[in-house]
Amino acid sequence: MEPFDEIRQRLAAIEQEESVSIFYACESGSRAWGFPSANSDYDVRFLYVRKPDWYLSIDVEDQRDVIERPILDEYDVNGWDLRKALKLLRKSNPPLLEWLNSPIIYSEDSSISARFKALVPHCYSPIACTYHYLQMAKGNFREYLKGDTVSVKKYFYVLRPLLAIQWIEQSNEVVPTEFGVLVNNLIPVGNLRDEIESLIERKKLGDELKREPRIETISHFIESEMTRLSDKIIDKRDDKPSMDVLNAVFRDILRESEG
Secondary structure (H helix, E strand, C coil), X not given: CCHHHHHHHHHHHHHHHHCXXXXXXXXXXXXXXXXXXXXXXXXXXXXXECCHHHHCCCCHHHCCCEEECXXXXXXXXXXXXXXXXXXXXXXXXXXXXXXXXXXCEEEECHHHHHHHHCCHHHHCCHXXXXXXXXXXXXXXXXXXXXXXXXXXXXXXXXXXXXXXXXXXXXXXXXXXXXXXXXXXXXXXXXXXXXXXXXXXXXXXXXXXXXXXXXXXXXXXXXXXXXXXXXXXXXXXXXXXXXHHHHHHHHHHHHHHHHC
């Protein structure tokens, strides 16, 4: 069975088993970023809504708001409840924004999905996203990319958040999910882009990209950006959209999913 058919079949099974309606399902991770290796998992992420009565219960706060399935074969499938997703969207959660911008969509209820996505301009916070990406870059840089020998695969996990910050600084817009879009728009033609594109090709061809001598051009760029950003002050206090707006969309989606 083709991967798309397999994934859609698994999503349909989840809907039946969990009594939910999945209104959006996409690919995340390396396949969505544009550089999967031959043995990359399918990282399937979805958003779902339950029947209204589930939300009208006195213990709704104690109920699980995620659905997770064990990784089976090469498929990693899990999702978030509508209520959880709306709360995270209000915080401008970068992983959720990346899901919504994924170039690979497995299933979508266009009407409900459109209502949800229409909230993005109201919820998007450059401040919150910059803080998230900076912490990600710092953590991965500290853990994997210091020294003469580095975990080469982790270059991606520092480059991508650093380029995401540049994107926000230059455009103040939601960061594209595809890594190639960031590289093409932010890295000038030259040695650095050549080294990054070479690394992407190695990963696509199945190179394990384990510990190797550091790639000087990429390491220098990363270290320069980390130095530049070391003094960046990010005020985490940020205005969030009114709950009234999100509650209205929440109720509309519940009504529509019931219909």
